Amino acid sequence: MQQVDRRVFVKKMAISAAVLAAVSMFPGIIFAEEQEQNIPKGDLEWKKAPCRFCGVGCGLLIGISKNKAVAVKGDPKSEVNKGLCCVKGYHSVMALYGKDRLTKPLVKKNGIYVETSMKEALDLVASKMKGTIKSHGKDSVAIYGSGQWSIADGYIASKLFKGCIGTNNIEANARLCMASAVTGFMTSFGADEPMGCYEDIDHANAYILWGNNMAEMHPVLFSRMLDQRLKRNAKIVDFATRTTRTSMAADKSILFKPQTDLAVANAICYEIIKNGWMNKNFVAKHCKFNAGKTNIGYGLTDDFKFKDEPKQIDFASYKKFLEDYTPEKVEKYSGVSARDIKYMASIYGDPNKKVVSFWCMGPNQHTRGTWMNNLIYNIHLLTGKISSPGNSPFSLTGQPSACGTAREVGTFTHKLPKGLVTNEKDRAFAAKIWGVPVENIPDKPTHHTVSMFRALDRGEIKFMWIQVTNPMVTMPNLKRYRNGAEKEGRFIVVSDVYPTPTTDVADVILPSAMWIEKTGLFGNSERRTQFWEQMVTPPGEAMDDGMQLLEVAKRLGYGKYFPYSKDKFVEEVYTEYTKHHAGKKHEMAPLEVLKKESGMIWPFVEGKPTKWRFNSKYDPACETEGFHFYGNEDGRATIWQRPYEPAAESPDDEYPFWLNTGRVVEHWHSGSMTRRISVLHKAMPNSYVELNPEEAKKMGIKNKDKVKLTTRRGSIVMLASVNERGIPPKGQVFVPFFDEHFLINEITLDSYCPISNEPDYKKCAVKVEKV
Amino acid sequence: MPIKSYIAHPTEGRRNELIMKLKEFSSCNITPATNQEIVIVVTDTFSNEEDLALHEKLINLPELKHLTLVSGFSDEEIIN
Numbered sequence: 001m002q003q004v005d006r007r008v009f010v011k012k013m014a015i016s017a018a019v020l021a022a023v024s025m026f027p028g029i030i031f032a033e034e035q036e037q038n039i040p041k042g043d044l045e046w047k048k049a050p051c052r053f054c055g056v057g058c059g060l061l062i063g064i065s066k067n068k069a070v071a072v073k074g075d076p077k078s079e080v081n082k083g084l085c086c087v088k089g090y091h092s093v094m095a096l097y098g099k100d101r102l103t104k105p106l107v108k109k110n111g112i113y114v115e116t117s118m119k120e121a122l123d124l125v126a127s128k129m130k131g132t133i134k135s136h137g138k139d140s141v142a143i144y145g146s147g148q149w150s151i152a153d154g155y156i157a158s159k160l161f162k163g164c165i166g167t168n169n170i171e172a173n174a175r176l177c178m179a180s181a182v183t184g185f186m187t188s189f190g191a192d193e194p195m196g197c198y199e200d201i202d203h204a205n206a207y208i209l210w211g212n213n214m215a216e217m218h219p220v221l222f223s224r225m226l227d228q229r230l231k232r233n234a235k236i237v238d239f240a241t242r243t244t245r246t247s248m249a250a251d252k253s254i255l256f257k258p259q260t261d262l263a264v265a266n267a268i269c270y271e272i273i274k275n276g277w278m279n280k281n282f283v284a285k286h287c288k289f290n291a292g293k294t295n296i297g298y299g300l301t302d303d304f305k306f307k308d309e310p311k312q313i314d315f316a317s318y319k320k321f322l323e324d325y326t327p328e329k330v331e332k333y334s335g336v337s338a339r340d341i342k343y344m345a346s347i348y349g350d351p352n353k354k355v356v357s358f359w360c361m362g363p364n365q366h367t368r369g370t371w372m373n374n375l376i377y378n379i380h381l382l383t384g385k386i387s388s389p390g391n392s393p394f395s396l397t398g399q400p401s402a403c404g405t406a407r408e409v410g411t412f413t414h415k416l417p418k419g420l421v422t423n424e425k426d427r428a429f430a431a432k433i434w435g436v437p438v439e440n441i442p443d444k445p446t447h448h449t450v451s452m453f454r455a456l457d458r459g460e461i462k463f464m465w466i467q468v469t470n471p472m473v474t475m476p477n478l479k480r481y482r483n484g485a486e487k488e489g490r491f492i493v494v495s496d497v498y499p500t501p502t503t504d505v506a507d508v509i510l511p512s513a514m515w516i517e518k519t520g521l522f523g524n525s526e527r528r529t530q531f532w533e534q535m536v537t538p539p540g541e542a543m544d545d546g547m548q549l550l551e552v553a554k555r556l557g558y559g560k561y562f563p564y565s566k567d568k569f570v571e572e573v574y575t576e577y578t579k580h581h582a583g584k585k586h587e588m589a590p591l592e593v594l595k596k597e598s599g600m601i602w603p604f605v606e607g608k609p610t611k612w613r614f615n616s617k618y619d620p621a622c623e624t625e626g627f628h629f630y631g632n633e634d635g636r637a638t639i640w641q642r643p644y645e646p647a648a649e650s651p652d653d654e655y656p657f658w659l660n661t662g663r664v665v666e667h668w669h670s671g672s673m674t675r676r677i678s679v680l681h682k683a684m685p686n687s688y689v690e691l692n693p694e695e696a697k698k699m700g701i702k703n704k705d706k707v708k709l710t711t712r713r714g715s716i717v718m719l720a721s722v723n724e725r726g727i728p729p730k731g732q733v734f735v736p737f738f739d740e741h742f743l744i745n746e747i748t749l750d751s752y753c754p755i756s757n758e759p760d761y762k763k764c765a766v767k768v769e770k771v
Numbered sequence: 772m773p774i775k776s777y778i779a780h781p782t783e784g785r786r787n788e789l790i791m792k793l794k795e796f797s798s799c800n801i802t803p804a805t806n807q808e809i810v811i812v813v814t815d816t817f818s819n820e821e822d823l824a825l826h827e828k829l830i831n832l833p834e835l836k837h838l839t840l841v842s843g844f845s846d847e848e849i850i851n
Contacts, residue, residue, distance in 0.1 A: 014776035
């Protein structure tokens with residue numbers, strides 16, 4: 001590199017370092033001008049795409065020059081980010097160009113990976129699938145996908161496995177992040193996904209964040225909230241288990257002891273009723289009260305089964321139940337003062353305040369995740385603060401198409417694009433659109449994610465195809481599932497863009513086309529579907545995941561069910577897929593609209609997006625004036641009686657700390673992409689264990705000292721972080737999970753919510769020792 | 772020929788004046804934050820002496836409340 005170029009490069013490094021430092025000091029900070037300055041000069045072709053990373057779904061403009069993505073800027077036309085961009089989005093195209101990109105299929109022969117052609121690799125995948133089904137039955141093969149699957153990828157996978165092969169062995173990693181949100185929505189409203197949209201931020205007077213470090217995980221939405229605070233004095237309350245950048249930027253930070261959010265939410269409801277803040281008219285007209293089973297277990301054994309039994313109750317019983325949750329009683333075990341509980345209740349209860357509740361992994365990755373979602377809805381239903389601008393219980397997602405693909409296409413064992421496999425009418429409807437015999441679709445779900453990997457370990461599943469996800473970093477109690485995948489007689493296919501701990505267990509590695517190397521569609525947290533077209537050529541033999549599935553479908557003899565053209569299959573698949581959602585409740589925008597706009601919110605009815613569902617003022621699907629919760633047959637939303645129950649594993653004398661895991665702003669999920677982006681990698685090169693400063697001092701642990709963490713599943717040694725990014729309270733430690741060199745999930749617990757089957761990555765007991 | 776980056780915190784209510792002043796220095800590139808008061812300043816000078824002189828001028832600006840050094844690159848690092 002010539003010195004002048006080197007100088008320009010170093011100046012860019014200097015700016016990047018300052019931007020990252022500013023991001024750590026000022027959560028939600030944006031540098032729009034810097035983005036413009038860094039855009040290379042010359043003729044660039046700008047094309048729109050949703051961001052590849054989190055579930056916010058920011059609209060990006062990608063600058064293309066000579067078949068290479070060279071620049072990114074926020075799309076000013078996008079209603080999501082209004083031209084803003086976070087540090088990951090801004091560097092997103094660099095994730096395409098890591099030095100170790102997978103470009104050729106690899107087949108393991110005698111323990112060594114050997115390059116082969118895509119044709120031979122796909123032949124091998126198809127023949128192994130065929131042979132496994134013949135010898136061991138349809139349920140011996142499985143596919144494990146992702147909320148990063150584009151809509152077409154997930155749709156093809158579901159149609160192939162459920163409609164053609166005839167197994168419900170399809171799951172997505174979204175089970176690990178938002179399944180509790182789905183069961184929360186379904187049990188409270190009978191319809192999945194938030195009723196509001198991001199525009200709620202512009203109308204609300206207060207934002208209550210439930211265990212949600214938005215400054216790091218959803219920085220663009222957080223910056224929109226900060227902007228509203230400046231403009232309208234809107235307040236931010238951070239209700240969390242540790243002090244984070246979000247807490248530091250919030251108007252008020254309230255810490256609670258792990259798992260006691262259940263009790264605090266009930267105490268808020270108690271206060272709302274006690275103080276006469278309940279919207280009696282709304283509750284009488286639009287709500288009903290239910291109670292479910294209690295002491296529901298934690299899913300820790302392979303034979304665990306659970307089915308809830310809802311019983312309708314009356315308001316008086318519910319009110320009586322809440323007497324166990326007075327702020328004074330809850331204060332004793334939650335660590336939250338009665339005063340702070342009353343403060344939160346008063347925000348929700350103030351008839352002159354519009355309130356948005358945001359949450360993501362805190363309430364979802366929770367052994368009572370469904371209950372936590374129900375309880376937040378209870379608060380909004382009791383006060384009638386729902387389905388109107390600025391009043392919104394808003395569950396966020398962590399992946400770009402957790403909603404669009406996993407939830408809406410239904411890439412879960414129990415789901416169909418519309419409805420459930422257990423419902424005869426739903427099966428018939430799906431089979432008609434798919435053009436397959438209805439008998440092909442089995443009427444019983446098989447395995448949710450944890451159960452699927454347990455079945456792989458036991459040998460009931462012998463073939464697993466993993467696409468666009470990295471379970472050998474992200475599964476809880478990881479050692480068991482890695483050992484299972486490596487056992488004799490298992491055949492693992494992994495489609496990915498980089499080598500990962502998951503490709504390490506593969507028998508066949510298929511190189512995938514990534515993001516803008518293919519045409520695709522994602523659906524974000526606010527029901528917005530976004531389309532992008534292929535902008536650059538994938539490297540080597542890398543191939544679209546959907547096309548890999550189509551090629552295997554053909555080889556299995558199912559080609560007639562996938563009559564799409566090679567060049568336009570994504571568009572053709574989308575057009576077929578939208579038939580599943582036809583009607584005012586879920587109509588999706590046609591392709592010609594999505595090609596023109598920076599995405600469109602569904603239901604898209606008579607040329608307009610429905611921004612607030614269940615409110616006849618905004619939602620044409622409502623059949624009655626005012627509010628109509630049409631997901632439930634009686635049109636009423638459910639207020640659930642859900643108690644506090646302890647975590648599956650709590651600290652004791654032997655393992656005296658809580659272990660919490662999560663993410664950091666620089667890295668996205670398992671880090672397989674962001675760790676290839678040098679600026680982000682340098683800013684956060686390795687994982688660490690965050691300790692409470694006083695406890696660290698007592699144990700003689702300083703920053704960067706080696707610390708051994710031990711749980712009942714095993715041990716890991718990592719570096720200490722004291723008084724740096726976040727500060728856990730006494731009795732807790734926190735570890736980010738992005739770093740494959742420190743596989744924290746080897747020691748986490750695979751307990752899960754018995755209703756959603758989503759694991760709890762936020763709570764298990766751990767011993768902490770200085771090495 | 773050092774290159775350094777700083778976060779500049781303006782004196783209250785004087786952000787725009789600070790930006791104008793910083794723009795007058797030919798050795799400074801500035802990047803104001805879109806939604807916060809702070810400004811990123813990158814200095815690119817020909818010698819350590821010039822770098823020190825520039826730093827002195829910057830910290831004496833009445834519009835500047837505080838200047839935080841974030842990164843610094845020496846000649847050797849730039850050449851290599």
